Amino acid sequence: MFTYFLLVTTPFWFLFSSIPASGQILPPYAGRYGEWRLLHESIGISAMHMQLLHNNKVVMFDRTDFGRSNLSLPGNQCRDDPRDTVLRTDCTAHSILYDIKTDTFRPLMVHTDTWCSSGGVLPNGTFVQTGGYNDGDHAIRTFEPCDDNSCDWVELQNYLSQRRWYATNQILPDGRIIIVGGRRQFNYEFYPRQNPSSSGSIWLNFLLETRDDAENNLYPFVHLLPDGNLFIFANTRSISLDYKKNIVVRQFPQMPVDDPRNYPSSGSSVLLPLDENKSIEVEILICGGAPRGSYEQAGQGNFMRASSSCGRIKATDGNPSWVMEDMPTARVMGDMLLLPTKDVIIVNGAEYGTAGWEFGHSPVTRPIIYRPYGLPDWRFSVMSPASRPRLYHSSAILILDGRILVGGSNPHVYYNFTNVEYPTDLSLEAFAPPYLSTEYDRIRPKIISAPAILRHGQAFSLSFYVPEYLTADVLSVNIIAPSFTTHSFSMSQRMVVLKLVGVLRLSSDTYNLTTVGPSTAEIAPPGYYMLFVVHEGIPSAGSWVNIQ
Incomplete structure (x- = not known):
């Protein structure tokens, strides 16, 4: 049976059905220095x-x-x-x-x-x-x-x-x-x-x-x-x-x-x-x-x-x-x-x-x-x-x-x-x-499918997997433009945190997420971006999307 989660306020909190709360968010980069x-x-x-x-x-x-x-x-x-x-x-x-x-x-x-x-x-x-x-x-x-x-x-x-x-x-x-x-x-x-x-x-x-x-x-x-x-x-x-x-x-x-x-x-x-x-x-x-x-x-x-x-x-x-x-x-x-x-x-x-x-x-x-x-x-x-x-x-x-x-x-x-x-x-x-670090693998999201093309202001869906649990109030979808770097400056570098609409639970560890493409070309110029799902401060590997 599917379970729905809908955004209700800002910052983003979700109404939970059967997903357990995490209790305590892991401190960022606990015990590790890269x-x-x-x-x-x-x-x-x-x-x-x-x-x-x-x-x-x-x-x-x-x-x-x-x-x-x-x-x-x-x-x-x-x-x-x-x-x-x-x-x-x-x-x-x-x-x-x-x-x-x-x-x-x-x-x-x-x-x-x-x-x-x-x-x-x-x-x-x-x-x-x-x-x-x-x-x-x-x-x-x-x-x-x-x-x-x-x-x-x-x-x-x-x-x-x-x-x-x-x-x-x-x-x-x-x-x-x-x-x-x-x-x-x-x-x-x-x-x-x-x-x-x-x-x-x-x-x-x-x-x-x-x-x-x-x-x-x-x-x-x-x-x-x-x-x-x-x-x-x-x-x-x-x-x-x-x-x-x-x-x-x-x-x-x-x-x-x-x-x-x-x-x-x-x-x-x-x-x-x-x-x-x-x-x-x-x-x-x-x-x-x-x-x-x-x-x-x-x-x-x-x-x-x-x-x-x-x-x-x-x-x-x-x-x-x-x-x-x-x-x-x-x-x-x-x-x-x-x-x-x-x-x-x-x-x-x-x-x-x-x-x-x-x-x-x-x-x-x-x-x-x-x-x-x-x-x-x-x-x-x-x-x-x-x-x-x-x-x-x-x-x-x-x-x-x-x-x-x-x-x-x-x-x-x-x-x-x-x-x-x-x-x-x-x-x-x-x-x-x-x-x-492998200590975060249990809460690390993994993108299962994501669209190859996004359009400004249009909603889209992607599916992802989280091994242990999903804490939806610390979930985001972030896109980053690949920058040209030389002499201490990364040109055209930018990140946009996309607007979240809601999450649908497909199974015990798999979810479908609905979000919206960048609102304008001034927010995110057309081109290729790396898309990441981030859960409790731990990102997935990225997926390439082209914004048109």
Whole structure:
């Protein structure tokens, strides 16, 4: 006999029939600090950039202008580049495709220089990669996922209207990608262009205003707000931009701790989860960075201690202000990622110095998990240390099974493995957050079936299994966009907590859940997302859905 559970209030409580109450919710991450696993001692390249694709493969790449990597191209292929400043003919790979399921990788051919470039994923799943250095600074590169070995980079060398080096990308509600800034570029443009014949770039004075001697406004933090405007943070300042009209509609207060947060001071930022079960509040979290003067001092061999502060601001408030907190340790060059549980993990980085060649010191190897909705004194948890440092030019992404994939770290102009304090790292490893511990298997949900396509505002059903019991008042369905990560910022990263309607019990341990797709394209732009069912703070493995 079926048993129904209907949502009746906010927050979500269910009317129970025969499902037992849990008694007491397990404390988050009880007794565990996460686990590291080395996947490969060498993938042949240092993973400066990473993008997860919807077929559970990951594109990783470095730069092309430093000489040979440690991975040969197949079939006697070579890249011939007369503009390369180091090596004109190069028969090694600078990009790979990593297959999560098989734990294998293959080399890819990239011709133009991808150093300090940016990227994003179109609604159809095509990875678009923009800019870089030298012959790559005006380039567009695309990568269409495939399930055989046929796919590789397709490059258009002179598509961009301006040089895009250290720029930021963000997917938009109409499916285009906006490309913001770059070194000495105080403007933005779009891919694809609405008008193919237009020059494409639009001036943004804010980027000029926030530049200082160290150019601490590179890789600006860009987040799409639910009203369709963009939150843009550079150095210590932030605005809301109506990019359609090129109007700054709001200037937010300056962050009270005057430490620059963008490259090369390299803090990190996330848009906290958007919850459709209640009135949407939009909060941006920014953590880490480096004091003013750090870049110049590091160049002289003096490594200033990084910032330990985090700032949160509610962009939807009528009179918003920054609320400051302190991390357990200072951190620069940390990567911030949203976890399926609505928590934030901060991984990689250093305690002293800044981003830049040889400019970081004292690696921070312990990830931190930040619980944004916990009590203020109990928000930070320190995890198990990694076996190796991840400094300048490292990256990290969330993958479908809930692990964090971590790679890269090359603080040198060239690959350097000997006689240096922090050798170039070509390894790939994964961090399993505490929620993946086997002690939680009895309450871990498992998705049995879920739709492949969601539509904005339309209800849908999925079925899942929970071995021991279901505590419906701590149940949620969360979707996360796969982000492009480089230089301590994960572009287009966002999470939406979907609106729950009710739960139907099918058997003693199997349930059907009804929920509603994201309400608007401003809440969740079209494209691929990882969908997780989360029960008592423990997520299922994800399922890919495409929002149309």
